[in-house]
Amino acid sequence: xxxxxxxxxxxxxxxxxxxxxxRKLGGENVTVTDGRVTFEGDLSMVAxxxxxxxxxxxxxxxxxxxxxxxxxxxxxxTAELPWEEFIGIEDQFxxxxxxxxxxxxxxxxxxxxxxxxxxxxxxxxxxxxxxSETGALYQVQYSIHKDIVxxxxxxxxxxxxxxxxxxxxxxxxxxxxxxxxxxxFARVRGDSTVYDPMCGSGTLVIEAALKAxxxxxxxxxxxAAQNWACFQNYIFNDVRKEANEQxxxxxxxxxxxxxxxxxxxxxxxxxxAKAGVASRIRVRRADLADxxxxxxxxxxxxxxxxxxxxxxxxxxxxxxxxxxxxVFVPAEHASYYIISxxxxxxxxxxxxxxxxxxxxxxxxxxxxxxxxxxxxxSFKK
Ligand SMILES: C[S@@+](CC[C@H](N)C(=O)[O-])C[C@H]1O[C@@H](n2cnc3c(N)ncnc32)[C@H](O)[C@@H]1O
Numbered sequence: 324x325x326x327x328x329x330x331x332x333x334x335x336x337x338x339x340x341x342x343x344x345x346r347k348l349g350g351e352n353v354t355v356t357d358g359r360v361t362f363e364g365d366l367s368m369v370a371x372x373x374x375x376x377x378x379x380x381x382x383x384x385x386x387x388x389x390x391x392x393x394x395x396x397x398x399x400x401t402a403e404l405p406w407e408e409f410i411g412i413e414d415q416f417x418x419x420x421x422x423x424x425x426x427x428x429x430x431x432x433x434x435x436x437x438x439x440x441x442x443x444x445x446x447x448x449x450x451x452x453x454x455s456e457t458g459a460l461y462q463v464q465y466s467i468h469k470d471i472v473x474x475x476x477x478x479x480x481x482x483x484x485x486x487x488x489x490x491x492x493x494x495x496x497x498x499x500x501x502x503x504x505x506x507x508f509a510r511v512r513g514d515s516t517v518y519d520p521m522c523g524s525g526t527l528v529i530e531a532a533l534k535a536x537x538x539x540x541x542x543x544x545x546x547a548a549q550n551w552a553c554f555q556n557y558i559f560n561d562v563r564k565e566a567n568e569q570x571x572x573x574x575x576x577x578x579x580x581x582x583x584x585x586x587x588x589x590x591x592x593x594x595x596a597k598a599g600v601a602s603r604i605r606v607r608r609a610d611l612a613d614x615x616x617x618x619x620x621x622x623x624x625x626x627x628x629x630x631x632x633x634x635x636x637x638x639x640x641x642x643x644x645x646x647x648x649x650v651f652v653p654a655e656h657a658s659y660y661i662i663s664x665x666x667x668x669x670x671x672x673x674x675x676x677x678x679x680x681x682x683x684x685x686x687x688x689x690x691x692x693x694x695x696x697x698x699x700x701s702f703k704k
Pocket of ligand 1: 495496497498520521522523524525526527581582583584587609610611612627628629630643
């Protein structure tokens with residue numbers, strides 16, 4: 324099978340996690356840039372990447388990359404690319420994208436020029452002047468960064484964070500891809516016990532369960548490329564079948580979630596059931612103030628407290644941070660991972676984190692504050 328260049332955008336701060344995932348999947352020649360991981364693979368890698376990657380936002384096939392400072396350069400080089408290798412005579416090929424720090428910056432003009440260039444290419448190769456665009460959808464995506472244009476076809480459709488289990492969410496859910504990144508930083512394994520005492524719609528415990536049981540996050544959903552002529556049904560079906568065989572139902576993983584809001588408790592139960600992990604997640608209504616882990620107990624606490632922007636007033640959020648500092652006691656076997664945008668989180672919590680990591684929860688710049696257990700602390704020193 325022919326080698327393709329694939330590119331996956333990700334949230335800032337998750338590039339290293341995503342690159343690790345890609346390598347584990349068998350992606351070759353992996354390169355990492357801000358917010359993107361690029362690699363090589365065949366058509367089956369496209370299916371694997373869509374079905375398996377937990378921290379990628381989508382998977383694109385790179386059709387070409389070149390320098391362009393004028394619309395003529397953009398048009399000519401776009402028209403030279405072999406679009407017909409993927410897009411058929413009746414298929415739809417809308418164009419969208421973005422430009423940063425480049426001479427070509429007008430989105431509507433770039434869109435129009437790229438579209439016209441692809442049409443010009445098709446006029447030559449298909450010997451036609453009109454294209455019905457009634458067939459499968461091939462979303463063309465362009466990105467221009469410092470005058471370097473990259474042109475891709477999106478194979479994913481609705482973003483990869485849409486796993487299919489969270490039709491309902493509470494007011495301030497964390498994105499599934501960032502939750503999966505936190506699960507990775509916390510080294511959740513098949514034998515881990517995970518806690519989230521402010522679970523909202525349950526994203527962190529559900530992502531932890533999916534990882535621990537080796538359930539592919541995209542196993543239950545469809546992807547845009549499944550409608551493409553080059554992807555005979557078996558390619559996605561084979562990867563899905565293999566993924567089903569790789570689920571580790573015997574892993575002893577358990578998660579304990581709680582929230583003060585009964586609606587959130589209900590949501591977490593419903594979402595866990597949709598994700599197929601309800602038997603691994605116990606949910607109850609409880610106040611953070613009553614949280615405790617027995618000193619001899621092993622556990623990983625992952626939590627995304629209210630920020631005081633969308634949900635509670637800042638002072639109420641700060642009170643919660645102080646309470647967290649009291650109930651998340653330093654312990655032999657327990658570690659704590661808390662994501663917050665608050666600049667003074669550590670002061671309010673009462674202890675300096677062992678490690679911090681900048682992450683973006685949507686547009687909100689946050690930090691993941693990591694408090695290791697005793698073994699990890701001595702190992703990481
Ligand atoms: C930002 S949301 C968590 C969102 C969650 N990570 C998700 O993906 O849906 C914060 C949650 O903390 C809960 N909460 C606020 N105060 C609490 C308290 N004192 N004890 C327990 N939960 C609390 C809220 O009800 C809310 O569901």
